[in-house]
Amino acid sequence: MAAVNKHAKIILAATKVFAKKGFFNSRISDIAKEAKVADGTIYLYFNNKYDILLSIFEEEVGKIFDKTQQLLSEEEDPRRMLEIFTNQHLRQMKKNKNLAEVIQIELRQTNKVIKNYRNNKFSSYINIIAEIIRKGQKQGVFRPDILPDVAKRAFFGALDEVSRVWNVSLETHYTVDEITHQVLSLFLSGILIENPGKH
Amino acid sequence: MAAVNKHAKIILAATKVFAKKGFFNSRISDIAKEAKVADGTIYLYFNNKYDILLSIFEEEVGKIFDKTQQLLSEEEDPRRMLEIFTNQHLRQMKKNKNLAEVIQIELRQTNKVIKNYRNNKFSSYINIIAEIIRKGQKQGVFRPDILPDVAKRAFFGALDEVSRVWNVSLETHYTVDEITHQVLSLFLSGILIENPGKH
Amino acid sequence: MAAVNKHAKIILAATKVFAKKGFFNSRISDIAKEAKVADGTIYLYFNNKYDILLSIFEEEVGKIFDKTQQLLSEEEDPRRMLEIFTNQHLRQMKKNKNLAEVIQIELRQTNKVIKNYRNNKFSSYINIIAEIIRKGQKQGVFRPDILPDVAKRAFFGALDEVSRVWNVSLETHYTVDEITHQVLSLFLSGILIENPGKH
């Protein structure tokens, strides 16, 4: 078995285990068992437990980032770009629930090292939103008074919280497309029926 | 020192410690030291470490819930109500950064017991948003196609993610009122300059 | 309530609690609750937890010792004296099962201070048996080759083990008088049908 496979197997197993039990409640032995390797083997590929978590972020979020960038590269309309981002994000989160859990849960915890997520893949990922907004403002289709760095957080927070429900409760039966439409519609047009103050 | 004070002191200390280090990285002895009581004293007021976390949620979120309800009780306009909720939430999170951290961080982790947060104070708090939306739909000022149970999550997620930045990074220098305006404006009117597709 | 009563109440409660849970598994608060006094009150009457155990021994065993001495004082026949001792012991153990437990269980444990039970009430109690044997040997009714200090232990051990069953299992349905007869008969006449080797 090639080394690259072991690495991937451990990442996959750790994602599954972290998602199920949370980072702190997960044991190295749990991950080892799930990956079908010995406990010690994990330390041939990762420095420590926390390093596994970081690797998941960087690698898995990196994949989503790349995929999203690629999807957006052929699009020029900021409205469509936002739709693509939304749909792609929710779709990924639904497809890869384990990763969704890890992002959602672990993003907010551990020892603050990772929280200040500038200069990492996750930060880049979120900044895609800000870039789309800026592009729309340049094109004159998005309101110029919107602050991209505030709006990117609001938008990501909304997506994140909405998609959490997939892993936690059974209360929702909406499809990805329905949720995409709801959230996108909210952000694009707002909740008001009439927007007399708009211009 | 009256018992009620000890309880409050421990809650306060635990909130501070949890916010600083995260639940799992916090030690009972850290909380005891912060509260200036003996380790054992904590167990006179709480069943175990996790019980402290739950108590913070129920008690502190309960206070915010009550305060918010009171502020909203005199208002009839759903748009104003949403503004009041937003401003009040962001103001509380900025004022009580430790509690904000605990809510934001701990809400997503621990052993899934509290994650399914129906039937608790937190659930009630979030449902305020859904109620405001339903009221606005009845009054005909909010779009009827918006799903209140999806929108409440999107809205809370946006607020939550936006306010996180206060505790984590230094990147933002916006005031509460500016952020309130940004987020509210986004939700009410959307990001589009023109909304030809509306109604 | 007079102090003497508190002392007695605590002894009684402790005997009950120790019997039920064993010395190490018993909590001071258990005893306090059983005695209906505050935890701290116990320390007005006893130096520490272990002191309670010692007091039970000295006081309760002392009572049995006195009672037994009194019953034996009017008897001159060593055979009858042994019967009286046996019957009295088994009767007490059956009547006061809690004390029986404490004697049986706690006699063999704790920190060896008490185990070397010379110079205490329990030692005196066991020595009654040796005295009876010596008396019988002097009178020429008991075999002179029997060593009283060995036989006293064998006899007490037999009684102790036999009576344990009352507190632990349900396997026996024999009455005190039946058990008395069995044990006494064994010790007096042995298990052999014929004793040609005697004298």
Next chain:
Amino acid sequence: MAAVNKHAKIILAATKVFAKKGFFNSRISDIAKEAKVADGTIYLYFNNKYDILLSIFEEEVGKIFDKTQQLLSEEEDPRRMLEIFTNQHLRQMKKNKNLAEVIQIELRQTNKVIKNYRNNKFSSYINIIAEIIRKGQKQGVFRPDILPDVAKRAFFGALDEVSRVWNVSLETHYTVDEITHQVLSLFLSGILIENPGKH
């Protein structure tokens, strides 16, 4: 070092420590130090502290049981069998004083789980006595009015109490053979010089 050795080393160390300090006064770290392993290593071989105690019982008592059975297998005379049992038991208790302590002390305590010692090795061991008695009764050499289930306890209790002295006090200087003779003689022929009431 083979696993079987670690297991045995810990059993040996625990027996020693329990004998010296008693179960509740013994620390896992005491056992670990005595066995020259790390604290955590103990938990690779035993579930918890109490499990160590149970294992000592089952394993060590099992060995004595097997040895005794083997010694008795070639003997047909119940009188000789009783002598063999007695001698063998006392010899083992003198040889393995630590185990003797553990049996004597711990048998009567802990949380009553093992006290009802049917269906375990210890129960089997004691029942050897009852079987010998029944055999003697069938052969017509032991009195038929003796109840084997009462006598087995009386006999074991006598042996147990007599052998305790070896670990606790210095008062006795008798050899195993002397004690064997005393106890056996007592049980076979009784203490009376004449047994006119027999048969």
Next chain:
DNA sequence: CATGAATGAGCGTTCATTCAT
């Protein structure tokens, strides 16, 4: 490279004892 037995630092929790009231 891979293993998994062994390690031992670390922590949540308990509870005998104290002492201010």
Next chain:
DNA sequence: AATGAATGAACGCTCATTCAT
């Protein structure tokens, strides 16, 4: 004398990490 809230030392057990094989 009596109380019971408060204390804090102590311990069973866990688990990330190491290393001999």
